[in-house]
Amino acid sequence: MRLLPHPAKEDIQLTEVLRALADPVRLEIVVRLATLGEMTCTAAGDHLGVHKSTASHHYRALREAGVIVSKQEGRLKYISLRRGDLDARFPGLLDSVLSASHATT
Amino acid sequence: MRLLPHPAKEDIQLTEVLRALADPVRLEIVVRLATLGEMTCTAAGDHLGVHKSTASHHYRALREAGVIVSKQEGRLKYISLRRGDLDARFPGLLDSVLSASHATT
DNA sequence: ATTATTGTTGGATAGTTGTCAAACAATGAG
DNA sequence: CTCATTGTTTGACAACTATCCAACAATAAT
Numbered sequence: 607m608r609l610l611p612h613p614a615k616e617d618i619q620l621t622e623v624l625r626a627l628a629d630p631v632r633l634e635i636v637v638r639l640a641t642l643g644e645m646t647c648t649a650a651g652d653h654l655g656v657h658k659s660t661a662s663h664h665y666r667a668l669r670e671a672g673v674i675v676s677k678q679e680g681r682l683k684y685i686s687l688r689r690g691d692l693d694a695r696f697p698g699l700l701d702s703v704l705s706a707s708h709a710t711t
Numbered sequence: 712m713r714l715l716p717h718p719a720k721e722d723i724q725l726t727e728v729l730r731a732l733a734d735p736v737r738l739e740i741v742v743r744l745a746t747l748g749e750m751t752c753t754a755a756g757d758h759l760g761v762h763k764s765t766a767s768h769h770y771r772a773l774r775e776a777g778v779i780v781s782k783q784e785g786r787l788k789y790i791s792l793r794r795g796d797l798d799a800r801f802p803g804l805l806d807s808v809l810s811a812s813h814a815t816t
Numbered sequence: 817a818t819t820a821t822t823g824t825t826g827g828a829t830a831g832t833t834g835t836c837a838a839a840c841a842a843t844g845a846g
Numbered sequence: 847c848t849c850a851t852t853g854t855t856t857g858a859c860a861a862c863t864a865t866c867c868a869a870c871a872a873t874a875a876t
Contacts, residue, residue: 620811621733628729629834647853657836662854664834681843681852696811698803706725706801734864752823762866769864777835786822786873 610669610676615691618672623696627703628672631656632664636673636687642705644686647676715774715781720796723777728801731776732808736761737769741778741792745809749791752781 613619621636627633629702635650651661665685668674673692692700718724732738740755747754756766763789773779778797781790797805 620808620814621735621738623739624729624733624808628726628733630726633726633729648851651853654818656834657853658853659837660835666854678842678853683853695814696807698807699811702803702807703725703729703802706804708822709725709800736864743848753821756823761864763823764825765865771824772863783823783872788823 610678612669612675612688615672615688615695618691618695620696622671623673623692623699626668626673629664629667630632631660632668633703633707635661635664635668637704637707638687639674639685639687640700644684646682646684650685717774717780718777720777720793720800723793723796723800725801727776728778728797728804731737731778734769734772736765737773738808738812740766740769740773742809742812744779744790744792744806745794748760749789750767751787755790764767 627636631654634654638650639645647661647665648658650665651658654661656664665674665676668687669676672688674685675688676683678684687700689700732741736759740757743755744750752766753763753768755770756763759766761769770779770781774781775792776795779790780793783786783789792805794805
């Protein structure tokens with residue numbers, strides 16, 4: 607079980623988080639993780655309409671921004687939201703983005 | 712007194728708002744507007760470290776995303792946050808971003 | 817009318833980004 | 847060992863972006 611490099615909680619930058627969330631594909635990934643919890647990269651990227659290498663690129667963007675964390679377990683890699691860290695550093699931000707992402711009208 | 716084109720409230724898109732806020736210069740402009748209220752472009756762009764044409768480019772980005780609105784009055788152009796529209800469409804989002812922008816540590 | 821102020825637009829440029837395809841690496845299964 | 851699965855990396859490419867400078871447009875002041 608290995609963790610991949612990601613910023614420490616106190617090093618998470620607001621503009622980088624916003625940038626990470628400002629892409630429709632990445633936002634959808636985040637919504638899925640928020641709804642379904644930890645999941646493999648394949649599950650997270652399913653039916654996303656992008657090539658798996660593109661999805662992988664987005665996982666890295668999210669991880670480097672501090673939005674998700676990934677841990678390798680055998681052949682699978684599980685990714686999950688850094689809810690606690692994000693809520694501690696930017697209270698309410700993730701929640702408002704998630705609830706905003708459900709606004710249809 | 713002319714208003715410049717900007718999206719209707721219901722047409723404001725989350726990812727575009729996030730993208731607009733995900734730039735340090737634009738975020739600083741938004742923080743200023745939130746703190747000081749309506750102001751001229753010159754005042755908003757003062758001590759920002761970028762050329763006035765660059766600031767103008769950022770005003771357009773913010774306006775087209777639905778974050779600010781600008782109205783021309785004579786020789787001056789006043790810009791202001793669309794707080795009401797943003798709060799109605801994405802409750803809590805702007806507030807959490809603004810309070811997050813004050814997080815130093 | 818001439819000049820100064822305010823802000824936008826267009827061009828140029830360097831850097832970034834989202835995407836796919838192909839190749840690769842690591843691991844588990846037969 | 848050989849093969850299938852999972853995900854990353856690299857290269858290529860087109861699109862976009864942030865920036866500056868110079869020129870322009872609109873308006874107000876002298």
